[in-house]
Structures are given as structure tokens and as C-alpha cells.
Amino acid sequence: MNPFKTHGAFSWQELLATDIPSALNYYTQLLGLITSEMPMPDGTYTLLHSHSKRVAGLMACPPDAPPCWTYYVTVHDIQKLLEENELNLIVPLQEVPMIGSFAGLLDPHGAYLSVIQYNEAGEPDKEAIVSNQEALTTHGAFSWFELHTNEPKAAADWYSKLFGWSIKKIELPSTYYIISVNGTEIGGIMEVMDPNVPPHWSCIVTVDNVDAIQSTVAELGGTVLAPAFDLPNVGRLLYTLDPTGLPLAFGTWAPQPSEE
Template sequence: MSDVTTPYATGTPCWVDLMAKDQQAALDFYRDLFGWQGEPGPAEFGGYAVCLLNGKPAAGIGPAMAPEGAPPPPTVWTSYLATTDAEATQEAIVRAGGTLLVPTMDVGPLGRMLVAADPQGAVFGVWQALQFPGAGVVNEPGALTWNELHTNDIEGATAFYGEAFGIEITQMAGAEHYWELKVGGRTIGGASLLANDPPGTPPHWLTYFAVDDVDSTVDALVKKGGTVLAPPFDMMAGRMTVVADPQGAPFAMIKLSVTPPA
């Protein structure tokens, strides 16, 4: 098992969550697909569910709630980047040209969070751990394994994430149109150009979950009402696919040929 036993360094993706229009349907879908166990949480936390894989926190699923008079938020997976000081990171995000969507707020004794968009429009969260450190298991079937920025401006993304989080973005060896995100010299994610996505796709962060068999998991997803956006294909890191759950949230699944560091 790839249990996480050390704190996430600032800038490292540490958690992912989904705000679903039908929370229980989403909990049921991902339980059947990945084996997650989760149920709606306390009202004081908006019913947010922490889904467990083999007893370890794997991802969050909450009910989508729109501010009064505003449209409901899009059904998407959000990647959270770790920080040790949410307020300071919020200031750095704004200073670097990002847009604050949800200002820093306390999540009880668990931690502090905010949501922002980079200058190109890709939305991400920030998590300052207190009692809750983030994902407790990664890089095994059913768990988070990769977070990937899709952008139309690698140079701009390099400047923004460098200033806000200390993330380096460098060309990946052997991949002409792919970049690595690094913190302290360690690879913590990737970046791709929007030119590789379907026309009209906005900048975004894509969540990857590991599976032990891409093709059979895609079959299971389709039977449960999911949609295939990119059929399974082989690439340098393994075999992968991009799909959407029945409520429209896109994500990727991959069987890695080489396991990234935990």
C-alpha cells in the first residue's frame, strides 16, 4: 500500500474533492467504481463526505451548493495544493495575478482552505493541514495518483505557480509537449497544453486515479452511466483514459507502468 506518512510540502497536490448535484448518487458511483467507503458528514461541515480506501482518506465528495442568486457550481474534481500558511498563500496568489474565488476559511479543527483560479482560469484549491493532512493513500488502485494542469500558457503558468507556491515547471525529458511540476526537485504533477484537448476546453486541473485494469474499469464506468471522453490508450507512463461520471465530472484513470513517488 502507498500510505502517506509525512506532511505534504507546500505546492504539492494533497487532496481532491467533488461537489456533486446528487451527493448520494456520486458516493454510490465511486463506491462501486473504486471501492470507496463514504457517507454524508456532519451538517456543520455541509454534509461533506470523506471517502476512505482501505481505511485511509482518498477523496472528498460534497453536495453542490450555490450562493444565493448564483448558478450552481460546475460538477468537477478540484485539486488542492498544500500550504503551511493559507493567508500568506492567498496573498501570494493575488499578487501573482490569480483570482480569489473562496477566501481563506477555517474548516473546524481540520484545517484552512481557499479556492482560486490562476491567471489563465484554471481553478484549484489550497489546503493548510491542521488535524486533517489530506490524502492518506495514493498511487494504488482506487487512489489519487497524478494531478495535471491543462493551460494555454506554460510560460505564464510557470511564473504564477512559481511565485505563489514555489513550483517549478520544466520540460519533461522525451516529451516535446509535456512538462513536469516540481517542488524541491521532486516531481509532483504534470502540465499539458490545451491544444491537446477538445476545442473549447477551458484551462483546468485534471485528476488521475490509479486502476489495476483500465479497460475493465471503463466498462464498469459505462455500465454505471459514465461517459468515455478519450478511449483507453497507451502512453509513456502507462495505459490511460479520460472519462466523466454520470453527473458530468471529468477525470482520468491510469494503470501506471512506473509508480510515481508517494
């Protein structure tokens, strides 16, 4: 499943940071990423790479917005999506030259998410991660997307209607809703653990060694929320906060069936 071509798939992620040098220092040291810069109309856009693959972007946070990780879902007709749904747009529809058109929205429970329609010039190249299987096996790739919310069932229903996601309910032992697109599992929806934390999207990043990441997070100023743990048939996971308090998790995945 190519996320850049698949409606409803997560295809990009970027960090909006108030202190770009500090953010770059943390993530490049933690994950061994390298950077490149791309000029944009509003300033420089920094690309993060792992094993010659682009895995994320980083740019300055707007003055009136808090720092955050933002995640982009591919849609085939963004204009139709916005016209046919009563969405709470935080970032109005706009075009990015050579890439496509995007908008940012809040879901009914307050979690922020972006939607994007790529144009032909924005088609992925050899540096793009173009399958779920590749994301699960590439160190530094953003591979599993999670919504932490106070109304997981209602959120699952809302997103299923918006993007056409298939939803499967499981117990872990808490209730967890697995998101699938065209038969490929891409993420989950769960109840936010801390009632003081607002609903938000986060991600699990593929890493070669979760325990090595755990030992480095605190050294770089991040926070380990709980020790790394094993989830049978899934892998070994670690949930953290970066030095600015932004959530990001890491996973060394168990072998998964290949995509057809």
C-alpha cells in the same frame, strides 16, 4: 514526501455534486469505494475510502456554483501567500474546524484550485495517504494532477512562482510540463485538447486494472474519451467524463523508483 506537510503538494480532493446519491453510486461502483459521513457546520461531508485509506470527499454543490472536482494544494503560510500575491479569490479565506484554513482561487487563465494550511488537529492519521509512492500503488488514490489550459507555458511560470514548483518541459509529442516538489514529480501541465473546454485541473486516479474501469464507465453512464493507451515507462491510462461531464482519468502505473 508527505503531501499534508509539504508546501506545494496536492493533499486532498473533493467532489462538489448537485446529485449526491447519483455521484456516490457512480464512483463507489466504478472504483469499489466505501463511504463514511462526517458532520460539518453546513451539512454532512461524505468521505470516500479505498483499502481503508481516505481518498476523497464529497459534498453538496453550492446553489450558485456548477458541480466540479476541486483539488487542494498544501501551503505552510496561507495568510502570507494571499497577501504577497494578487490572486483572484473565488472562495475567501475561511477556517474548517479541526482541519485548517483554505481559500479557492482562479489562476490567470481561469482554472480553479484551492489552497490549504493544515493545523495540528488536521494532521493526517493512519487512514491518510502520506506519500506519493503510496498514491501510485493504492487503488482509488488520486496520484497525478494535471492542468489542462490554453497557455501551458505561462501557466507553468505562474504556478512555479506561486508555489515554488520545479518545472521540466518534455515532448510527448505535444509539449508537457512536469511539476515537481522537492524532487518528487506530482503532475503536469498541458494544452487543453478541446478549445471549447475551459482551463481546468483534473487528476489521474490509480487503479489496479484500467481496462476493467474502461468496460464499466459506459455501463454506469460515464463517457470514455478515447480507448485506454500505454505510455512507455509511465503506465496504461484512460481519460473519461463522469455522468455529469466532469473529467477524471485513471492509470495503472509502471513500477516507479521508491522515494528516498
